[in-house]
Structures are given as C-alpha cells and as structure tokens.
Amino acid sequence: MSRPAWSEVPKPKVERFASIALAESGDLAQAILAAIRYDFPQLRLVEDESGEPMALVGIRRAIEGFVQHLASGAADPRVPPEVFQEFGRGEGLNGRSLDSLQAVYRLGVRLAWRRFAEIGQQVDIAAPAMYELAESGFEYLDGLVEQSVRGYAEAAARQASERLRLQRQLIDRMLAGQRGDSAHTLGERAARIGWELPATIAVGVLIRPAREAVAPAVGQGILLDMESEQPRMVIPEPDTAGRADLVRRATTGWSGAIGPSVPLAAAATSLRWAETAVRLIEDGLLPRGEVQHCTDRTEELVLLPSRELIDAAAPRCLTPLQDIPPTQARRLAATLLAWIETSGGATEVATRLGVHPQTARYRLRQIRELWGDAIDDPDRRFEMLLVLRAQRLRGELTTGPE
Template sequence: MSDALLAIEPGLAGLAPSVGDHLRGLRGPLHERILATVRAAMAAQGRSLTGGQGQGLALGVQTAVDTFVDAVADPGRELTGTREVFHALGRTEYREGHRVDALRTVLTLGARDIWAFLVEHATAPAAPGGPATAPAGTDPGPAPADLYVIAGALFGYVDALAGAAAEGFLAEQRDTAQDWATTRRRLVTLLVQPDPPTGAALHAAADAARWPLPATVAVFSVDGTDAEQVARSIGAGALAAVVGDAIRVVLPDPGTPGRLDRARQALVGRRAALGPTVRRQRARLSYRLSRRALALHQLGALGPDPVVSCDDHLLTLLTAWEPGLAGHLAGTVLAPLAGLRPTTRRALAETLYGWLRRQGQVVTVAEDLHTHPQTVRYRMRQLRGLFGPALDDPDARLLLTLALRQHPTGEPDRSGDG
C-alpha cells in the first residue's frame, strides 16, 4: 500500500483547502451513514457489528473514514497506521472463518456510499451561463471537477485497504498452516519416540492437534516431503509429518473396514511401506518397521509393488535389520564352503538350501534342482563332511537357512551391507 493518499491520486495537490475543510465538517454524519451501510452489508453475510470482529470492523471503518477525510485535506500524510488496522482485520477474518473477499465486499459497498454521500453534498450544478450554486444555507461542497479527483483517491484508497486486509488474511492462513504443521509433527513425534510420553502430555498434544486418540494405529513410511497433501489424500483422520528423510503417516484404527484399502489407493504412484497394526502405545514398533522396510524397498529388496506391507516381509526385515549383520552371519556359518571352487561351492550351497527347506526329502530336492537324487545324496555326503554335526542341530540349521536365504551361492557379500 502507498504511504500517502497523494501517491494514489496526485490530483489532490490541486484541491483548494476549503475542500478538505468541507469534508472534515461532514465527518459525523459520514460515520453514521457508512456504519449503517456496513451493518447492512454484514447482515447480508449473516454477521453483526456486536461481536468482537464486528466491533473491530466498526472501529476500522471509523478509522478509514477519518483517515480519508484528513488525507484529502493533507494528502501527504502517511496511511501506514490505517493499513495496519486493515491488515489486522484481515487476520481476524481468517481466524473467524470468513472468506477472503468478504471484507472487500464490505469495503466496496462502503466506498460507493461515501461517494454517494459526497455527491449529495456537492455544489449544485451551474445554471446556463451562471456560476455553480449550493443550496441556501448550506456549505458549498466540492465542485464537479474536484469530485472526480476525490473519486479517484477514494476508490484507490479502498483498494489499498482491501489489499492490506487480503495480505493479513493470507498471512494468518500461512501462519496457521505452519502452526498446524508444527502441532501435528509434535504429536507424530510423541507417538513414535523411544520413550512413551506420559498420558497427560499425549492427551494435551492430541487435543492441540484436534486428533481423537485411537485405540490402534498403523504407521506408513512414504517417499516425499508433502506430508499435508498425503494426509489429505488418505483422509480418515490420518496424521502425517516429515520425520527423518520421509513422510510418516499415523493411520488411526486401521481395522476399520476399508480404511487400509483406501489408504493404499491414495498412495498409488508413491513408494511406501505399511507397518503393522498395533496398540497406540506401541506406535513406535509400527514406525520402526515401516521405516526400515521403506529403506529396503528403496534398495529394491522388497519386490516391485510400490506399496508394501511389513507383515509380508517379516523374514527379510529380520535378516536385514542391521546392515552388515546378514553378511557376517553368512560369513560365519558358511565358512566350511569358503575354500571350495566357485562352481562346487554354488552347487553344494544350492543343494544344502534345498535340503534344509524340504526337510531332508532328497527326491523333492532333486526335482527342485532338476538333477538326479543320487547327485543330491552325493552332495549331502560332501556337506556332512564339511559341516559335521551342525546339520543335525536345530539352531545351526536355522542359522544355515537364514544365511543361505540371503546368500544362496554360499559366498557372502563382503560390501558390509548384508
């Protein structure tokens, strides 16, 4: 907004001082006229001037009228204070749930009525061949030429006030959105932090976020940073915030019929991992599993589907939980194969893995490997010579199964990522 009315309408500099004096003399009736107009405009919007915002708007209208009248008389004076008043009114408009153009409508109607009022109190038109005259006993108002200058100043002034109000409205909208994002992120962080919060702290955070605490939750980890958009697309009270390097979505009561399906549908086109449904107090478990699953998914370890469920990949999560651990496990339990030629090691590893999975059913293993049962028996004799009693120990067999599942050729990955 311009700092002075003169910047809006330079023609004000040419007005006679009597024009400003005339407008100042009309200040009282002008207040009453414009307040009546504003009251009617607000009533049409289902509002009144009796509430907090109504009283603030009434004061703002009075301030706007006073500033305009004084600025016509002194067009170089600053309008900053009035601009700040309407900036604040715009913020209040947003807080009270009104539309961004509601205040502009009131201002436009008020400006039209000010103009009509000034015209009514203007100098009467001149008779043919004679000077302009005013009604008997009245103060001669602005001449028509002066009115055109005042009109330009008036409507430019009202546009400037409406602009200040719109800026305030948008500023409050932006600040509120930031506050909500902070509030929601604080609640998500509380739900998934290592140390469970006290009941009072959690309930206070949930109340601040206007989020009814559910009995159960499931946590999605989703690629991206547009948490608010993801939460809106999922709906159903989903709570989302960026935590770490991804979006974490807390879905309340995921057992509600159709809720998980709708959430998956909303995530089409995104890479995401769904943690298990747990009691609210164990939300961190769902969060940790989904976080690790998303990291593995990004490495291509969980298959081609964009949205995966942790419950469908528990064994992969277990064996790959700590980077490097699976490689260390394989390097330890598959050590008897380390000194063999690559082709021999591969053949024995495939046979041992098949034998473990098929619980020693030689014929079935042979069918799986497309080889003769005698070949399987021969290889198993070699393996018993290498592994000895470990092949009959349940715990050792479990470790061998896990190691070979990650490294079916028998040669551990030495990259350190397991």
C-alpha cells in the same frame, strides 16, 4: 491516477465537500458499522483498549483519510495499515476466508459513496467529477483489501506454524511407547489440531530425495513431521480402502518404509520396524526410490538384521561345505536351498535354479553324500533354510551351471 474532472472543481467547493464529510465522519462510520452488523451478524468485532470497536475506528480513519486525500489533491490516499491488517489477522485466526471481509468492505464503500454523492449534490459538484470520486473510492478499497490480505497471510502463517508444532508434539507422544501419554491425553492433544485418534495406525519413515525436497502431499488426515532428519508419517486406519494408494501416489520419488498396522498404543512397534527397513535401504539391501511396506518385506526384515546370528550359525549348519572350493560350495548351497524349498526332485530343483536336470541330479547326489541322513532331520533343514535364505538375500549364492 490523473483526475481531470475533479481537478477542475473549484477549490472552495472541494473544501466545502471535505468539511461536511469530515464533520460527518463519526456518524457515517456509526451508520456503516450498524449496517455491517445487521448484514453480517457472525462477524466478531474486536474492541480496543478504550472499549471502542476497532472496526469503528478503522472505518472512521478510512473515511477521514480518503476525504483528506481529496482535499489535498495528493496522488494516492494513505490507507491506515494497522487497523485493516488487524482485520485480516482476525479473519485468519477465526478460520474465515477473505471473501467475507471483502464483502464487508464493499458494503462500507457503497454506503460511504451514497453519502458522498448526497454531499456532492449539496455542494453542487458536477457529475463527471463525482464519477471520478467513485472510481477513487474503489481504488481506495483495493488498498484496504491489500492491507487486510497482509494481515490474513501473517495470521495464516502463524496458525500453520503452531499447528505443525502441536502436530510434532502429538507424533512424539504417540511414538514414545510406554513413556507416552494416556489415550485420554493423546485425545486432547489430537483435538487441538482437529485430528481424531484412530484405533489403528501405521508409522512411516522417509529418506529425503534431496535436502530441500517438497513435503509429500499426503493430505490432512495423515500426520507428517518434516522437521526430523528422516521425516515421519502417522497413517490413521491404514487398512482403509484406498489409503495405501493415496500414500503411494503422495510419496512418489521418495524412499522409505511403512511399518505394520498396529493398535494406537503400539505405535512404537510400527516405528521400530519402519526404522529397521530404512536401515536396510540405506545399506543397499532393500531398493531405493519407493516407500516399502514392511509387511511386504517380512523375509528381509526377519533375516537381514540378524546377520551376526545367521553368520554364527552358518558354520555349524553348513559344515560339509567348508572343505569344498568356494564357487562349488555356493552352487551346492543354492541347490540345497532349492531342494528344501521345493521338497521336490531333480526336475523341480533344476527349474528353480535354471540349470539342466542332470546338473541338479548330480548336485543332489553330492549333497546326500555330504550330509548323509542328517539332511532328513526337519529341525536341521529349517535352520539351514534360514541361513541359506539370508545368504541368498545378501547375494552370496551361485545358482548357475558348473
């Protein structure tokens, strides 16, 4: 930026100003550091290899760089990047915001400007030129802040990466079942990421809607592992009021399943049910586009994964249907299921199937003729109930009219 008033200052005055300022840079840096320590006692100062505070080194270098820029007439002062990036990293690693660091910088610039103004009067530099000097100082401050922001962002990225690594380790250990860590060890691992071990948890398994899908915004209380092929969630105290709604909103557009609420030590059990539900989703037996709660899908989770066993039991349970044409057999099977479920007569069965009562009555007579008294055995009916419900879930029953 052009500085017409400063450019008109005679060179001997500029050199005199720079000479005094550089000679006092060490003392000025000490004074600024003392004021910073007084106003910001919580600020932790890191020392270099010689034992000198890095802040002192940075302040002195900043003063010298700015003054040398004024003396040379260069377009832009060079900000010493290493020290101020380190300041930013220190703020990030200690969990503080950049606001406090910027306040420190503003204090330093204000004190430096106060002394520069005194030197300007001593050398007899005109006021307009000194005003431009002040503007240059605040532009220089912007450069210092920019370097610190870079260091802060770097530290924040490293911290986030480390927290995610520790979080994944904690999730792995919680879900390891009997091979996992003790509650005490898990507590230590959880403390490293600022997470309090809950009494109960539910484990979720997600199916990515797309390879580069943005992670669900589940909040810090819920652990999320996005590195797995199928992302995993650990939901603490899942029965807490509002927790289910939070998860539902955060996972809008995702498919997956959340296992039942279990004690922390049984986390692997919740994971197993969630994985079972996800396999059903992938097989098209549970709907996609939402995250299912396993406790809402008990029938499917009990019957559908047992397909081989159900299919093996079907011929024995439904022997009378084997010699009947397939379409008619499916209608009679649906009627038999409706009769077992309702424990009612033709009217109730007809309503359940959406057919005329006379049709239901005709089918019930056929069922009685086919099974005889065996249909009244409670154990036989229960076994048929399981087989027929599994077939209905798989869409294998026909309920319509003849």
